[in-house]
Amino acid sequence: MAWFDESRLDDATALGAADLRLRTLAESGARVRREAGGAAEATALGVAGSQDARPRAVIAAGPDSRLLRAVLEPSCPVPFVAWPGPALPGWAGSLDLVVVLAPNGSDSGTASAVAEANRRGCQVVVACPPASMVAEHAAGRYSSILPTVTDDQLATAVVMLSFLDQLGLGPEADPDRVADALDDVAEACSPHRDLSINPAKMLAIALADATPIVWGGSVLAARAARRIAESIRRTSGRTALAGDAEHLLPVIEAAKAHSVFDDPFADGSGDLRPVLVVLADETDADAGDQAGGDPVVREHRGRLLAAAAERGVRVETVSTDATTDVARYASLLLTGTYAAEYLRLGLVDD
Template sequence: MWFDESRLDDERALAGADARLRALAESGARVRREAQAAAEAVDGRVREARERPRPRAVVAAGAEARLLRAVLEAGCPVPLVAWSAPGLPGWTGSLDLVVVLAPGGDDVAAAGTVAEAVRRGADVLVACPPASLVADHAAGRDVVLLPTTSGDPLAAAVVALDFLAGAGLGRSTDPEVVALALDDVAVRCSPYRDIAGNPAKEAAIGLADAVPLVWGGTPLAARAARRVAEALRSGSGRAALAGDAEQLLPVLEAARPRDVFADPFDGDGGASRPVLLVLDDGSDDPRVREQGGHLRAVAAAHDVRVVELRHDDGGEVARYASLLLQGRYAAAYLGLGLVPA
């Protein structure tokens, strides 16, 4: 495979990827749709939740448990546990709140977790389609069901975080702010915007001939990095690695010197070299800035290209959503540009 960057501005090639790019462009609309549906369905339940005694602990269970923890941890007034294994911690009971995101609705493990939480008498907050396997197990007086229809994990997470903030268990997450950030990415990364002014197309070109090492310094940027690496692997069929700075540094330091005479059509003409993809959410944390500076310095010393995606406006969830969507656009364009040699 080799990368043909002309395909990124070719109307016929872009038409072939229309379904995937359209799904990315509709990310903001999905957040708005889910937020509106949830607000109508649980009107009054937020106030009721705020008036009740605080739970002993919040257990975020399931596939997106670590995302919920990354957002809630700093502002949650009670202990918070991310539990991604099947079932629930043994101590979970009637004094606790269990939060489950199951936007697909047919997740057997999530359905089992919800059923176990109900059986133990815990309060339950679940985001899932109202007519689904998970919803069938979410019957109970202490269950709040946030209806979802899009199957989008990010939209479901935003809806759940908004509810928890209203209940006094986290910092405010405004769905409209998140949706606007996603809309902004859809405009800047649109297939109709040419390479010169399109950060996702530029990133795809930078990633085309090497193995991406994806890094984000804050907890949410690191979470976005893992999701972007998954998208890059899926979109290109190539290796992509996300990790902490100490995990990526040995790979950068072991990079072979660039061979300017390597044949790009040779199949190994540089494709085994790394490229550092930095997801920058504008954090002013000294530790994050020091790690980012060190990674860039090591990359420069070993002649490793650095590609950056940035978003430093709005709340932390909006910044996370923007970086994630930019990375997914870059993955889509990378897959589009790769053609058989």
């Protein structure tokens, strides 16, 4: 049976054993800068060659298209379609722009979609390693390759989003601002920072004896919630849920009403109570804290918090001061991923 030893979160020996994983997280901002710098020339050439006419539609192809959809759907001025399969919609043609993320460049399905886009005469922009199978299939008269080297999905996405931002097809995606937000998280969540002032370590402690239920109100916060839940499942082997409010409410409402006088060891069942983790960005702030924001998101958050209060379910909030959509997503995701790694570090076998 595993139990959580919070002293390991500040223990130099234990932290040293997890140094590689934690260092990889700390270098997230550096990878964004590296990818953006390496692709700057190709981005400028692609933007210059695409300024003549706005595409009829933007199609994000390949399995990594869902992140682009989360960012672009609310703001893209032309129809946007995410197509994660190894093909393209039947109507895609020369008037459309096909964008593809291929961080490792070796996915055969993605290569097939790129080749089909070239065959149909689509405008094609691919972010991938320049010496890869996807890059080979991307070669064409109307195609551009944004070269990447780090195999980092987020950094690769930022390169593409910066390109689309400069074309006026997406929201602001300044790589420097995203990298700065990631650096801020890496500093706040550093393994060398005491757990009493380390938000990721404190979140890991809150999750140690609970079943995490992760919720984000905005489209990007919801995607970050799903990614964080995946990280928690991978690092701990425990159940972690993420979803819309209507999917999570029944789980909270099914929790046994909690009393401060309850003996947690009385029944010996070992069942873990849920804990609600709210990913808060400026779009889902409490109505009392901010006049703006989406009223539907505020209503969903209010229902979740009310249900948690009624059942005695603990609530943890992860927030960010980042100022752009992509930077907020990156900040929330990295904080949650740090917490998942600290949860892995603290769990030990009995």
